[in-house]
Amino acid sequence: MPVANGRLIGLAPLSLLSAPPPQLVQHAAEAGFDFVGVRVRPVTTTEASFDVQPGSALLAETLSRMADTGVVVKDIEFLLLDGTDQRDAWMRMFEAGQALGAESLTVACSDTDTSRARDTLALMAEDGRPYGISPALEPISYQAVASIPFADQLAVYAGCDIMVDTLHVGRFGGTAEELAAAADRAPLVQLCDAPARVPADREGLIHESRSERLAPGEGDLDLTGVLAALESGLADTPRAGARLPVSVEVPHHDAVARLGAQGWVDHLKSTAVALLGEEVSA
16 A cells, blocks of 8 residues: 555566566565566566566466555556667567556666667567557666756657666765756656665676665665655656655665575665654655
């Protein structure tokens, strides 16, 4: 159920990457999450591939689990725009996302050719409209698009969204002004914490991002400040007064091994609620 201020809280797939979508939905439901994100395409060669294309048995099982629990799918992921022709890949992702009821597809950009990246994103946005799904460009601290203003510039051109991740905002130094300016293009916020100390190199940033994030409130990032800045930017938009949904994205391999899958998901929900409760009463 939403927290006291009506904010929806979801579970991002990276928090429990080994769980097939039906199990992710079940874990999320038992912890009291409102929604999940689903990774419909593996990002690395070491990840499991979960076939949730229309007509698949896994899609049918996922939809059944969603119906039983009331947990919905808001977003799917993940595609890295690298300058190659990936249209077939994203069309399959749109097909899976529509079947799941998703509204956004998270992408990042490693293509250093800004003009090409901009046009690719625009084509992707156009392709997604018949499916009811918008690409959400996530600025990532170790990729070519590594700031809120740059991501927002591309998103405005392409007619799509941006995905705000509190880890990367902290690592590339996003400001409240930048967040407020881009707020009306953010469908949700990916929420996690981290130590104040920034990893020394790109490899360290990647390792932290993929396997050593901290649960909300257990690090030094200004998470409530990020949310407040974004929502202040909605004041003069049709979404004025809205509370952006948060998707708790906290991969931590050792913690999952120690607590077990459900224990870890329960911990993420309780820490998120505690953090958001502080925000409500502030």
